[in-house]
Structures are given as C-alpha cells and as structure tokens.
Amino acid sequence: MSYKIKSRIWIESEDNVLLGEGRVHLLKAINKTGSLSKAAKSLNISYKKAWQLLDSVNKSAKKPVTINSIGGKGGGGAELTDYGKSLVQAFDEINRNCWAFLDKELAKIERL
Amino acid sequence: MSYKIKSRIWIESEDNVLLGEGRVHLLKAINKTGSLSKAAKSLNISYKKAWQLLDSVNKSAKKPVTINSIGGKGGGGAELTDYGKSLVQAFDEINRNCWAFLDKELAKIERL
DNA sequence: AATCGTTATATTTGCTTAGACATAACGATA
DNA sequence: TATCGTTATGTCTAAGCAAATATAACGATT
Known part of the structure; x- marks a missing residue:
C-alpha cells in the first residue's frame, strides 16, 4: 500500500520522438486554444520550446498532426488534424492502460 | 512496424525513489562485484553518484537492501541482502511484462 | 601501530540544457 | 499599404545537474 509505481511512456520513429x-499536453492545449503561442502560455513553457516540440512531432509523424497558418486573420493559428486528435486519444488510452497494468504488477513488490 | 514504444518505470515511497x-543496474553490479566502488567503475558512473543512489534506496526501503561494511579485510565492501535480490528480480519481471504489454498496445497507434 | 582499499561526505569545477530576448516573415483585414 | 498577432528562427545568458577532486573515517590483517 505504501509504494507507488510510476511510468513515462513515449513513442519513437527512427530516433526522433513522436509522442x-x-x-501530448501541448497538442491538447493547441486543440483548446487554437494557437501555438496561447498553448505555450497556458502550459507555462516558452514559445520556442513549444514550437520545437510541435515541429519534431510533425516531422516524425506519418501524416500532419497540426495545420499551422502564418499571418492572416488574427495573425494565424494552429489546429489539430483529425489524425492528430486520434493520436492524442490513442496515446491517452495506452497510458491509462499502462498505469492500470502496473498497479496490478506492483503487488509483486508489496508482498516481498 | 516503424514506431517503437518505450517506457521507464520507477517505484516511489513517500516522495523518494525506491527503485x-x-x-537496479547498480544493485546488480554490486551483486556481481561485491563492492560499491567497483560497481560504480563497471557502470562508468562516479562513486559519489553510486553512493547517493544506494543510500536513497536503503533509506526508502522497508528492509535493508545491502549490507555495507567499512574497513577490515579488503577495506570493506557491499553485498545484496536476500530482500535486495528479490527486489531486483521483481523489478526486472515487472519491467519485462510492461514492455510486452506496451508492444501490444502500440498497435492502436500503428493502425491509425 | 602501520597499511590498505573501502565507505562516506564536502567542495568546486565544468557542461549541457533550458530560458530569455530579439527579430524576421507572413497574410487577411481594414 | 499599414496594422496586427501569429508562426518561425537565431543568439546569448543563466541555472541546474553531473563530474572531478579532495579527504576523513573505518577496521581486519600483518
């Protein structure tokens, strides 16, 4: 009961990190705010870091994850593609399943 | 097929990391070499880092994980307790199971 | 009591990484 | 064509963390 098991998972393609x-936090924030800069602010990270993360995601994904537009109404913006939305959903599901799985496995330590 | 899913798991008690x-690498090396300093060398980490890791393990474990002796024959040494050995074994098993579990889950991403 | 290789611990030095700052490019709208 | 808020990118500084260095404490063996 007193121990907690934690995990971090990520998905790579070649040697770049996809997700x-x-x-995933960033993608969710983009979906909520419609803009990369607003998403960065809401997560308290620098715009540059957010941009680098998003760039790396789009570069390693098989299909575009976001559509980014420069200039125009409101200066531009970013929004998730359907593919991007389903990626986020799938990742969350895998993560939740992993936690549940590990919580069961933890018993092997508790009973030692 | 082109994506790989990776994970790192760890076990906490209170807010200290147990394993x-x-x-776990360090504990295995101690078991092999019979000494903390030799284990550190074999893992290419500084003695100080190794000592800090081991100290934190022993502090957050319910029972001693290693027996460390200072001075005496050969200057001293460190060895795993039975409890320590079974912790290592259990952690390895959980880790392997987690990898297998995640490899199956990855299909949810591949088929998007 | 002198030796030896180890555990145990503090201090300082260096390096990688994150953050702050600055600025160019863009295009719809007015 | 001037404006505006955004995306896109470079540079420079700061900070946190890892590594290197130094040294004390220890106790069986000789």
Missing part, C-alpha cells in the same frame, strides 16, 4: 507526455 | 532502472 510523449509533454508533446 | 528505477539506474538503481
């Missing part, structure tokens, strides 16, 4: 917890 | 991959 991890930070990247 | 993680680095700590």
